Amino acid sequence: MYHQSKRFFRFFAVLFCAVLLLAALSALPAAAAEGTEAQSGDPGFFGNVWKIITEKYPLLLRGVGETMLISLVGTVAGLLIGMLTGVLRTAPYSKNAVVRFLHKLLNRIISVYVEIFRGTPMMVQAMVIYWGYAFATGGNTLPLIPSGIFIVSINTGAYMAEIVRGGIISIDKGQFEGAASIGMSHGQTMLSVIIPQVMRNILPSVSNEFVINIKDTSVLNVIGVTELYYFAGIIKRETFKTFETYLVVCIIYFILTFSVTRLLRLAEKKLAGKDSYTIFGSQSDPEAEIKVEKEEPDYVS
Amino acid sequence: MSAEPIIQISHLQKQFGDHRVLDDINLSVSKGEVVSVIGASGSGKSTMLRCINLLETPTAGEILFHGVDVTSKENDLQKYRASVGMVFQQFNLFNNMTALENCTLGQIKVLKRSKEEAKEIAMTYLRKVGMEQFINAKPAQLSGGQKQRVAIARSLAMSPEMLLFDEPTSALDPQMVGEVLTVMRQLASEGLTMIVVTHEMAFARDVSSRVVYMEGGVICEDDVPSVIFKKPNNPKTAAFLERFFAN
Ligand SMILES: Nc1ncnc2c1ncn2[C@@H]1O[C@H](COP(=O)(O)OP(=O)(O)O)[C@@H](O)[C@H]1O
Ligand SMILES: [Mg+2]
Numbered sequence: 094m095y096h097q098s099k100r101f102f103r104f105f106a107v108l109f110c111a112v113l114l115l116a117a118l119s120a121l122p123a124a125a126a127e128g129t130e131a132q133s134g135d136p137g138f139f140g141n142v143w144k145i146i147t148e149k150y151p152l153l154l155r156g157v158g159e160t161m162l163i164s165l166v167g168t169v170a171g172l173l174i175g176m177l178t179g180v181l182r183t184a185p186y187s188k189n190a191v192v193r194f195l196h197k198l199l200n201r202i203i204s205v206y207v208e209i210f211r212g213t214p215m216m217v218q219a220m221v222i223y224w225g226y227a228f229a230t231g232g233n234t235l236p237l238i239p240s241g242i243f244i245v246s247i248n249t250g251a252y253m254a255e256i257v258r259g260g261i262i263s264i265d266k267g268q269f270e271g272a273a274s275i276g277m278s279h280g281q282t283m284l285s286v287i288i289p290q291v292m293r294n295i296l297p298s299v300s301n302e303f304v305i306n307i308k309d310t311s312v313l314n315v316i317g318v319t320e321l322y323y324f325a326g327i328i329k330r331e332t333f334k335t336f337e338t339y340l341v342v343c344i345i346y347f348i349l350t351f352s353v354t355r356l357l358r359l360a361e362k363k364l365a366g367k368d369s370y371t372i373f374g375s376q377s378d379p380e381a382e383i384k385v386e387k388e389e390p391d392y393v394s
Numbered sequence: 395m396s397a398e399p400i401i402q403i404s405h406l407q408k409q410f411g412d413h414r415v416l417d418d419i420n421l422s423v424s425k426g427e428v429v430s431v432i433g434a435s436g437s438g439k440s441t442m443l444r445c446i447n448l449l450e451t452p453t454a455g456e457i458l459f460h461g462v463d464v465t466s467k468e469n470d471l472q473k474y475r476a477s478v479g480m481v482f483q484q485f486n487l488f489n490n491m492t493a494l495e496n497c498t499l500g501q502i503k504v505l506k507r508s509k510e511e512a513k514e515i516a517m518t519y520l521r522k523v524g525m526e527q528f529i530n531a532k533p534a535q536l537s538g539g540q541k542q543r544v545a546i547a548r549s550l551a552m553s554p555e556m557l558l559f560d561e562p563t564s565a566l567d568p569q570m571v572g573e574v575l576t577v578m579r580q581l582a583s584e585g586l587t588m589i590v591v592t593h594e595m596a597f598a599r600d601v602s603s604r605v606v607y608m609e610g611g612v613i614c615e616d617d618v619p620s621v622i623f624k625k626p627n628n629p630k631t632a633a634f635l636e637r638f639f640a641n
Contacts, residue, residue, distance in 0.1 A: 271486030271545075274447055275500035275552050276476035285499055289490045370492075370531040 141337045149328045156321030157345060159238065163313070163320060164306035167245025172299055174246065175253025178203045179291075180283055182254075183261045203254065210251030216312035219244045223316040241318040245310060249302055256298045260291035293364050300357035304350045311346075321345065398460070399424045400556050400587055401446060401478070406455035408441055408611075415441045417611045419455070423556065423589060428582045430598035430619075431591045433608035434634065439591040442608070443558045446589070447480045476504050479549030483561040485541040487533040493520065493544045494529035497551045505552065512551070519547040523577050539570030543577055556587040563594060595638065599623050607631040 136144060146153070182200050186193045210218065222244055227234050235243075264287055272282035311322035325342040329335050399422040406419035416438045423429055431439050444450040446457060448464060448471065457464045464474055487496050497516035501507045507515070520526045523543035533541055542562055549557055559578070563571040575597055582588060582601045592598055598605050598619060605622040607615040607630070615628040626632045 265486075265489075267482065267484050267486035268488065270449055270480075271482065271488065271548075272500075273449060274475060274480035274482070274486070275549065276472040276474070276504040277500060278472060281503045285503065286488045286490065293490070366532065370528075370535055372527050372530075 138337065141334050142341060145328060145332060145334065145337055145341050152324040152328060153345065155319065156324035157349065160307060160310050160320040161349065163238065163241045163245055163310045164303060166242050167249055168303040168306050170246035171249025171253045171302065174250030175257040178254040179257030179261050182258055185279060207251045207254050210248055215244065215248045215309055216315055218248060219313055219316050237316065237318045240316065241310065241313045244313065245306055249306060252302060256295050257291065260295040261287060264290055296361050296364060300354065304353055307349050307353065308346060400460065402458040404456045406445060406457060407453050408445055408450060409453045415611050416445065419613055421606065421613065421616065423587060425587055426585045427587055427604060428602045429589045429604045429606060430602040431589060431606045431608060432598055437608045438611040439608055440560050443480065443560050443589065443591060447475060447478060447558055472504050476500065476552040477555045478558065479552055479554040480558045480560065481545055481549055481562050483565050485545045487541055487545055489533050492530050492532055493525060496544055497548045500548065500552050516551050519550040523547045537570060538566045539573045542566065542574045546577055559588060559590040561591050561593065607634065609634065
């Protein structure tokens with residue numbers, strides 16, 4: 094408990110310092126200009142920043158909400174795509190000729206998908222998909238937020254496909270053979286033995302994708318998705334304070350990615366499991382469990 | 395030898411590309427027999443066991459399990475592997491599971507036993523191998539000897555008719571070899587049918603009912619331990635044992 098609160102405190106201390114530092118750095122040129130503007134009723138640099146935060150917070154909050162929604166759902170959906178394609182691509186080919194043909198065909202399609210979506214910018218993908226749909230349907234457009242989620246999902250899926258495949262391939266072959274030797278099928282082995290280990294191993298990469306998505310959803314403004322960066326444009330046009338607006342938005346992005354990184358790192362630690370285990374209790378006192386630390390070899394009698 | 399063999403291998407051949415690793419292997423193992431397989435590294439011992447468990451597909455020949463070809467459609471591969479389990483040199487325990495979960499997973503998934511029943515059976519065998527204290531430990535928290543004992547319990551929990559051991563003590567520190575051999579001796583004395591690939595000659599001599607000597611993918615000699623170790627009929631066997639004991 095104590096340990097946890099200390100970590101929490103340190104987290105916010107670092108966050109606070111980072112925000113202060115950014116503000117101080119950016120205030121330098123602004124402070125120089127302030128002397129001339131102060132008389133004309135201009136609230137000054139900090140005043141402008143404060144006004145943006147206090148007056149435009151409904152827009153900022155909505156932007157944050159949509160950015161987080163799109164990037165979170167997009168990352169989870171991308172991970173699901175990665176899992177499905179990863180399992181498919183590492184599955185042994187069937188003896189049945191028709192099934193084997195379909196399997197090979199699917200693997201081919203997956204490879205093409207991965208290459209295309211990793212090899213083109215998400216901003217361009219967004220335009221092509223959004224306007225491609227409009228073109229194909231004679232002018233209909235898709236609702237924006239689902240479109241954003243769809244684009245981020247399939248883009249992330251292409252990266253996740255490779256991450257998951259690498260994760261599965263890197264699992265020791267002995268894990269598969271151990272399962273096969275007691276009669277487990279490939280599917281059973283995947284579900285109970287391989288995927289749990291893969292999930293744990295790739296979690297850092299998944300966190301990384303999530304952070305990238307928080308930042309990269311900003312490109313969705315090209316199709317008008319109302320995420321944080323889109324609202325930055327609106328606020329800029331309303332206030333004519335370009336620098337101040339984007340500075341505020343920059344700090345918000347940083348707070349989002351920084352918090353998410355820290356939270357997921359905690360989750361990684363949790364998933365890594367305990368270092369100790371409990372000796373199966375004695376019959377006289379099932380409560381009396383003895384803690385054995387990992388590094389202690391003495392219990393070998 | 396008793397009446398009907400559990401496993402009957404005839405003219406088994408295995409090739410990896412052009413490389414013939416097993417050539418015309420003939421071997422039959424009956425209920426209650428303990429067959430030790432000895433031979434130099436690279437002689438095809440592991441490949442033979444892996445063919446029996448169908449981790450490798452034989453190139454030619456036949457492996458009959460109670461008279462049924464194991465590669466045929468009538469043979470339920472999953473059930474077959476549950477009845478002819480395998481213990482590996484590198485243990486191959488599931489790293490994401492505790493010792494107990496390692497021993498229940500196959501029972502639940504393959505034999506469709508209930509969780510309670512699987513747990514009860516797992517506990518029986520974990521107790522038998524002296525690992526009941528460590529049921530909550532993950533493989534990474536166990537010593538090599540302990541891992542191997544859990545792996546043996548995992549195979550036993552599938553109620554096998556026969557177990558295949560591929561150098562079960564070769565990856566162990568010397569002080570841990572004994573604890574695993576003790577378990578295997580006990581299983582042999584209880585009548586479990588086993589094929590054991592091993593370099594533990596004392597085990598082969600004292601515990602097995604038959605010893606098989608392999609060289610270059612061929613079975614050179616297959617006889618009772620007293621013949622193999624005292625007056626082998628094949629000069630190759632004699633040469634191998636001479637080299638072995640000289641070291
Ligand atoms: N998957 C494989 N691919 C190609 N060659 C293999 C493979 N597995 C084993 N071999 C070869 O088969 C021969 C016998 O190997 P193995 O059965 O492991 O021998 P042993 O267990 O007696 O040491 C060796 O020459 C080895 O290199
Ligand atoms: Mg071997």
